[in-house]
Structures are given as C-alpha cells and as structure tokens.
Amino acid sequence: MPQNYLGEFYSFLRFPSVSTDDEYKANLVECADWLVNKLGSIGLATQLVPTRGHPIVWARNKHQPGRRTVLIYGHYDVQPPDPLELWDSPPFEPVLKDGYVFARGATDNKGQILSHILGIQETIEQNGDLPVNVHLVIEGEEEVGSVSLPGFLNENRDALKCDVAVVSDTGMIARQTPTLSYGLRGVTAMEIKVTGPKMDLHSGVFGGAVANPITALAQLLAILHDRDGRVAIAGFYDRVKPLEDWEREAWRKLPVDGDKLILEETGVPQLFGEAGYNSIERIWARPTAEINGIGGGYQGKGTKTVIASHAFAKLTFRLVPEQRADEILELAKAHLRKNLPKGVTMEITTGHSGPWYITDPHSQLGEAAQRALRKAFDREVALIREGGSIPIVSQFREILGIETLLMGLALPDCRAHSPNENFPLENFEGGIRLNKAVLQELA
C-alpha cells in the first residue's frame, strides 16, 4: 500500500464530521469538500449536492453504454465521540497501533468508503478507466437516519439508473473472513399508554380499590411472549418463511460460535430466546417483540406511596420475510386490546416501520460478489444475514429498483459508535482489493 494512502485516511478522519450535532455543521461541509477534491483528483466528475441537512457527494466516471452500472454507497458523517474520557487517544487525531487505526469513523464508515475510492483510483491509474459505469454516493446523514437520501434518489432517479448497489457498511463475521450479508430484519414500532385514575393517587388512601396502571401494563407486556420465548400474539408467525436447510447448514459451518460470542459480549447470565433455534438463527432469521423502554409512577430514590395515573411502554418488532409491518401492528393491537385488564384504558400509538430485506446470494450478482470477496481475501466467503435494519437498502430497492450487495469490512471488535473505534489496515487494504475485484466481477 502506497504510504500516502494512510496520510489521506488520516486527513479524512481528522474532520469531526458529527452529523447529530449542529455545532459541527461546518466540519461536515469541509469534510465533503475534501471528498469532492479527492474524487475530482482521481478523474471522477464530482458534485456536492446540497440538502436541507448535510450535503451529498456524488461522483461518476464517464459512463459508457452497454456496461453495467454500479452504485457504490458510503457516508462521511460519524457518530458523536462521547464519552471522551473513555478514549485512549483523541477521537479526531488518528493513531496507528499494532496495525489498527484508532479514530472516530475509522470503521464507520470512512475507512470502508475510502478503500473503495482508493480501489477506483488504482484501477483508473492502471487501466485508464473502470470496467463498469460507477456512481459514488457518499452522504453526510447516515447517523441521523439518512433523512435527505430518499429525496436525492427520487429527484435523480433517471440519472442514477443502475444495476446494483455495493455497500461496505456492515460487518465481517470474523477476522479475515470475507462476508456477504444477504438479509436484514425489518422493524416496526408502537407505544402503549395505560391510564387508570386521572391523577396520581395516594396508595394508602386508594390502594386496593382501583386498578394500578403499572400492574395492568405489566400484565399486558407479560403475555407478549410465552415462557419458551415465542411471541404469543396470534398470527404473528403466520407469514414467517422457515429457514432454508442450506442456510442453517451454512451458518453452522461459520467460523464463529454465535452462542459463545453473545454470552461474552453481552455478559448475560444465560442465553434465552425462541425454542428450537440457536442464537445466530434467532437474530438473523426470527422475528421478535422487544420492549425498548418502560416508565410510570415514582422513579426517584426511596419510596413514594403513589398509584400512578398512567404508565407506558415502547415496543419494537423485528420482522423477517414475509411479515408485513402493518399487519403485525394490527395483530399486536388486537392481542393487547383483547387482554386489557379491568379498570384501565389503553392508547396505542404506532411509529415508523422499515421493511426487512433479503436477496439471493446465489443469484448472478450474488455469485459475482462472492467471487470478488474470495479474490480480495483469499478465503471462503461467509454468507450471513443480520439482525438489524439498514433503511438505505430498502430505499435503493424501492426507489431505484436495485438489489444491494452488502460486503462489510467492519470487525466484530471495531467499536463503531463506541470509544476507541478502530479499523485494521489489513481490512483497509482488503477493501481496496475488494473494490477492484467487485467492479471486475460485476463487469
């Protein structure tokens, strides 16, 4: 790897491009300008697209008819560095230690997107052109929900017409294990508010004669699951596609012990989940009902003898193919209403939904991605799904009509979003090779 690559990586990392905090607005613009210059210098036609939030960097090579068109997506914004005191070195002063670059954004996503840029640069330097038509779209709002991206995609739908998206913003299942993520869970949200008396009551003066809203809420939440960890909402699993045999077998052969990993990372006293599935299957391929928050009554120190007027809980459901968010919300509402304890009323507010995603890793595009990953890392490719949701993948499908190849370069211990975020140089170099290989394979 040429020595100036590391210098460029450091320059990119030094911008405190924290999108969640308006204080950094100018830093995001500076960071985007740096990208525009960089992309222009390697021969791409580049523009800075203003949005209501932070600008989008959009670069293209000279498109030629008859070639595949590939959209490479990344983001230059980063998470806030707090808590600062837990960093071993300042978050925006990158340092190299034992082959790892430590800085906010090193993995998420500056290291990964820069490796693609440098791969493009090398290909152009060596061949004078890329083997495919390329759109590079690098946004500055990924950490705040990619709010401007759908508008950008819609407005430029024709210009952005392409065959596939390539994204390196997910994880490698283990070090030196090239990984293709071909599925994501969806998500949908609701909030439950249970109300009893019109004001908080003295539990001595009224206790026993009125229903306690916290008790009622607990009784509702307790029957979201059976004791075997299955969601107990009638119809919840009706549309769930069973895991395919090849998937279960492939996942069992992965070079990770999912159960052990989760025990160690989370520190839970024991694993718990839906009977009949191991941890990896539970996270990647099974739907959930999670209570993300609960509150009601007195939460301060000591005791306050009060019967709360109301209590609330925030829920999200993780969805898998072929579940439908709206239907799940309706089933959940019906379940809660049917089981509402006496003496209280309930309000349910539904939140936003994001669809699940699945693509066939054995499709023509999927096989090309696998060949590229093998070529770049010289190892067998891990085919995985992930438990989280990545909204841009759905946006690419819905707005541009394309599949996304998720070829992540983040290691499990990269500490994205946490202090001491880091990215190994071997993955930085691997990313450069991967970009060259995937454009070649997709050509």
Add this chain to the structure above:
Amino acid sequence: MPQNYLGEFYSFLRFPSVSTDDEYKANLVECADWLVNKLGSIGLATQLVPTRGHPIVWARNKHQPGRRTVLIYGHYDVQPPDPLELWDSPPFEPVLKDGYVFARGATDNKGQILSHILGIQETIEQNGDLPVNVHLVIEGEEEVGSVSLPGFLNENRDALKCDVAVVSDTGMIARQTPTLSYGLRGVTAMEIKVTGPKMDLHSGVFGGAVANPITALAQLLAILHDRDGRVAIAGFYDRVKPLEDWEREAWRKLPVDGDKLILEETGVPQLFGEAGYNSIERIWARPTAEINGIGGGYQGKGTKTVIASHAFAKLTFRLVPEQRADEILELAKAHLRKNLPKGVTMEITTGHSGPWYITDPHSQLGEAAQRALRKAFDREVALIREGGSIPIVSQFREILGIETLLMGLALPDCRAHSPNENFPLENFEGGIRLNKAVLQELA
C-alpha cells in the same frame, strides 16, 4: 365563638411553616414561638424542645396525682404550597369564604390543633383547671416523617407517662359526621432490579438471543396478582384477620357511598379490586401489593431500538392485622425468586416498614371517645378504619405504651396537601367542643 379566635387562627396560618424546605427554617421557629406564647398565656407550662430539625412545643397543665393523663398531639408544620398558580388566594394569607377558611395548613393541622388549644383555654377559663392531666405535644416535622419525634418520646418517656393519646389529624367520613378512626393499614416496601446484559444492547443486533430485562420484570410483576385482584403471593393472606360482622355492617350504614365517591374522585373507568369486597372494605381492611413506580430502557420521545441492561420496580405492600412486615417481605421475595424468568438476574432491596394499627372502639377509652364525639357534634359516630399509615400512632404505642384516639376533623374535600386547602369554621368550633368533651369523658 369569640371573635378573637378567628384572628388567632389567621395569625397561626400566616407563618409559612413549610418543614420540607430549609429556606423556611426561621419561619418554623417563629411559628413555634407563637405557640409557646399562646400556650403560656392560657396557663400551661410550656417549653420549646430543640431537635436536629424543627423544635417541638411541649406544654402541660399542673398535673395532679390520681387523674388520667392525656397526650394531645398535633403539628405546626405544613406542606409546601406549590403549585402556587392553582391557589385562588395566597396560601399564607388566610381568607374566609362561605364559612371556610382558605390557607395552607388550615386543615392539616393548624385548624385542628388550635381548636384543641382553644378548648383547653375555655375549660381553664370556666373551671380554673382541666379535668385531666394534659401533655400537649406539637411537632414541626410531621410532613417530613416525624424524624425527631421518636427521640423526643424516648428521652422523655417517664415525664410523658400517660394513659391515652388524642389526635385530630385524620378525616371525618362526611360533613357533620363525627368520626373515630380505630384502624390503620401498615406498609412495607421493596425495590426489584432485574438485570440482563451488562450494557444496553442494540435490539437489532442482539434481539431474540438474550432475555429482555423489561419483559422479565413485567412477567414478574404480572403474577403479583391473580386476575381477580387478589395478591398471588403464597401465604400472603395467612395471618389476615377476617373482617368482623359488626364492622361490615357498620360500614355499610355509613352516610357515604364509597364506590361512588372513589369513582368520582379518581376518575377511573371502573372500580377494580379484590373480589368479594366493596371499595371501603378493600381500602380499610384488606392488604395490597402496589407497584408505585417502574423504569427501564428508553423513555424519551420516539423510538430507540435498545435492549436495556436493567429495569426496576418499586413496590409497597399495605398490611392489615395480623400481617407481619418482615414475613410479607420474605414471602414476596420467595415468590419473585421462584418465578424469575430465565436469562436475567434479580436484586431485591427492602425499604422501611410501618406497622398497621388497630384499637377497639368499644373499649372503655373508645367508648369515652365516642361519647365525646356525639356530644360535640350531636350526631351518631362513624366508626371507621383508614387505608393509610400514621407512624406516630405506632410510636405512641411502642414507646409510651398507649392507644391513640384518632378523632379527625378534616372533611373529604379539605384539599390537604393541595392548592386551596380549607377548613370549615363549623369544624373549628366543633373541635373546641370536642376537646372539652373528650377531656371530660376521659376524666
């Protein structure tokens, strides 16, 4: 009623003797000094007893051997007046409207204790002496848990030796209905903390493979009761004394519709409680398990897809004769431990306990109290119990070995602790008559 009584009542009410806020410390001392002067002026030997907090006013007539000794208790401290904007007139500028005096402390407890003082004054003016030996103990820390009172009682146990305590700091069941409260519920407290992962987890990345502490806590809290509102802890009711027939009958004849009152006051959609009892029985004579507060995970606006590291709930149990607080806590702990869902750990912290209280309204002292109430108000006496706890009653029993006659003068709509607290002059005058009658009857 002599006109200067109202002037003295107003003077007493004008002291902002808010014990919960150190800012008012000097006002409490001024208020106590006013009492010392007043009690001295009517011929009682009075002293101001310093404590770590606010001083106690202690006054005696000249005790004579062979007479009954009566301790009359009250407090000169008041609740904070907030929220100020909800008062129709300033809380420390008393006004008379339609026969009611409006001011903070009007009912709780200045109006009630002053009526006793004026009763004593009238008796001394008329007879030169009281028919019994009297201790007047008026503390300044009732609204902050009477923290100094047990020390005062213990230090002066011999000097305070007496036969019975008389307290007007509870309620009348209805207007013009003299009321003797002969029972109180006890209380004991615990806090439950359920822990799963060592830190908050992303519910996409881990959801499904680890137990959710909020779900586990809800499942625990849901089985505190059965669906009929009975506490489902094994052994919880073992020591509960059944309601006596005369009590149920007496309560049914009270001039109040308890169910209707509670529906109106609380605004609950319907009453709910232990099957087989009406609201008054549930509150006065049946034990409860109440969740006073719950918290865990994300409680802000919108959605955060997190699996919380832990969740907690604050519980209190209201206890009735002959339940024992320590035993109930142990039964509850055993119940929770036995039912702890998989995948989480639990810590239980127990809080302080206050015992229940019951005295026989048909004892010699009880009958004397009833005669005095009848004499003062010329109506049949309501014999009631109350759902709350009054720690001083237990302290009098434990430290001085005496029963307490709870002869409250507060009306249901007196707004004690709330804006627009008020006390009717008819109860002020009734309290003066009551004091004269009860000292006579106890003689």
